[in-house]
Amino acid sequence: MAMAAAALFHHISKSQNYSSLSKITRNFSFLSTQFNTKPFSHPFQVRSVATPAEAVAGFDEMVSGTQRKYYLLGGKGGVGKTSCAASLxxxxxxHGHPTIVVSTDPAHSLSDSFDQDLAGGTLVPVQGLDSPLYALEINPDKAREEFRTAGQKHSGSGVRDLMDSMGLGMLAEQLGELKLDELLDTPPPGLDEAIAISKVMQFLESQEYSMFTRIVLDTAPTGHTLRLLSLPDFMDASIGKMMKLKKKIASATSAIKSVFGKQETQLGLDASDKLEQLRESMAKVRELFHDSETTxxxxVTIPTVMAVKESSRLCASLKKENVPVQRLIVNQVLPKSASDCNFCAMKRKDQTRALDMIRNDRELASLTLIQAPLVDVEIRSVPALKFMGDLVWR
Structure with missing residues (x-):
């Protein structure tokens, strides 16, 4: 550790002021107390890092506000969204905010970032912190299964056959034309993320979790995010059709009871009620996305041309959907150096071109640009995330 610290201090003393050096010294003092603390199995050592002198994230404003509590981080796959979300x-x-961090990425990277199993589908207290921090990874397979089960109960062939035998064949045909089996058996893209967000909102509505004042969501890659934005409207229209059918089916309830019995009928009603609750949850998700006061x-991107172009398209889509977006994190930025190998020089040249693209991009230029430095170790475990947070969220 002493050698790593010495190398770091030598580098910083050449590129930053004594205030930054003092800050890093405090970081290492904190880290040294964590090296032998469970559940972290490996010490966190940084040998080389540099902080680009760019616009700060405005963390003082983020931490002092009382209304804005939801922060969603998203972008291209592999750019470090999870590390940025976990460090935030x-x-x-x-800084005194009881916090929940949730991942809707099926890769389960949040567990890797905290070096802790968070994949159980329930809120888990993060170890290694004195302040309340809970984490949750949504299980996409479980979400799909819940949705599929509700669909099977709601649109079973038994009900359809019964209606046909009762002379309600036209209604049965309407059920077939809507292809409810296909819709319910294959959940629409973005449902995982929507269920994750609705679950968090349900947590916050309960007295047990009302103490949490900051919610950080690590979203799946860009394509999932874009589908998530359009999902509430899709679900509202689709489930709306089902609810209309439910009213029609209700007119034949007495006849169904006489053949199927109360228990079977109740299964169908419970399933449709569950879908109605899902639609209500999606409406709340839509409101959350569009509320600039709370969200x-x-x-998050990296300084490559391809990543910047994808981020620009994401930003345009967010603005089109009236989703509030103010900050852009450019991760893995190479530090400046007086001497470079040919590879580093070419890499830095490419990154400079990508950063210039951001500053001149019609969609991205208006955002606060935050440069996150490239470090020579994996950002994994609470001490590492604290270190990264102090570098990025300033």
Whole structure:
């Protein structure tokens, strides 16, 4: 550790002021107390890092506000969204905000970031922190199964056959034309993320979790996010059709009871009620996305031309859907250096071109640009996330 610290201090003393050096010294003092603390199995050591002198994230404003509590981080796959989200959650918690961090990415990267199993589908307290921080990874397979089960109960062939035998064949044909089996058996894209967000909102409505004042969501890659934005409207229209059918079916309830019995009928009603609750949850998700007072979407990217172009399209889509977006994190930025190898020089040249693209991009230029430095270790475990948070969220 001493050698790593010495190398870091030598680098910083050449590129930053004594205030930054003092800050890093405090970081290492904190880290040294964490090295032998469970559940972290490996010490966190940084040998080389540099902080680009770019616009700060405005964390003081983020931490002092009382209304804005939801922060969604999204972008291209592999740009470090999870590390940025987890580090923000750790920093919020360390600054007095009881915080929940949720991942809707099926890759389960949040567990890897915290070096802790968070894949159980329930809120888990993060170890290694004195402040309240809970984490949750949504299980996409479980979400799909719940949706599929509700669909099977609601549109079973038994009910259709019964209606046909009762002379309600026209109604049965309407059921077939709507292809409810196909809709319910194959959940629409974005449902995982929507269920994750609705679950968090349900948590917050309960007295047990009313204490949490910051919610950080690590979303799946860009394509999922774009589908998520359009999902509430899709679900509202689709489930709306089902609810109309439910009213028609209700007119034959007495006849169904006489053949199927009360228990079977209740199964169908419970299933449709569950779908109605899902539609209501989607409406709340839509309101959350569009509420600039309580929500902010933070785009995360890396300094490559392809990533910047994708981020620009994401930003345009967010603005079109009236989703509030103010900040852009550019991750993995190479530090400046007086001497470089040919590879580093070419890499830095490419990154400079990508950063210039951002500053001149019609969609991205208006966002606060935050440069996150490239470090020579994996950002994994609470000490590492705290270190990253102090570099990025300033």
């Amino acid at each position: 959650a750790v920093k919020f918690a360390n 902010e979407f933070v785009i």
